[in-house]
Amino acid sequence: ELKVEQNPLFLSMQEGKNYTIYCNYSTTSDRLYWYRQDPGKSLESLFVLLSNGAVKQEGRLMASLDTKARLSTLHITAAVHDLSATYFCAVDLGGGADGLTFGKGTHLIIQP
């Protein structure tokens, strides 16, 4: 059974600081997704990582995937308040089997 673990689950940080969210998964996969969810809202797709060593950046967010270590990271650079949200990673085993398996989410609060 695929397990996806995120840490930390809760993060409070100040504007301007850098931080990294980690996503570990238990079964070999080369398809990993990052989503953002604002309170009461749906999931917004941030990054799609489809191969070992994949790195993608959008604004202050950068995601990477190491399939050998079964690890993805979401790095936040010079955080701003607007990035406050819950961030989920999700792993796809491929072939549509069992859909996406999500981590529990990282609740991120960025304080001025």
Place this chain on the structure above:
Amino acid sequence: KAGVTQTPRYLIKTRGQQVTLSCSPISGHRSVSWYQQTPGQGLQFLFEYFSETQRNKGNFPGRFSGRQFSNSRSEMNVSTLELGDSALYLCASSLGLMGELFFGEGSRLTVL
């Protein structure tokens, strides 16, 4: 381009009743997936449909069912509602079976 549309957005039911939720995917998308989100269990895969066929189903009881129509619109049904079925039900669509998922706003079900 219209996104994924889910109806109704909010509904309240009592135990033992049944409920039907509807999802209209992004135009041209042929795959529709359903997920349940609860504070305790997080995001869990319910089922996926492609070309009117259920491709996969998550670990949910038979009370949870769904279908997809020829225009790719999908419905899910929960019969004999239990208190634990209270959740946000998210629908997602993708071009194909292994494509990036785009989520709707969700249907928030409360069972009293």
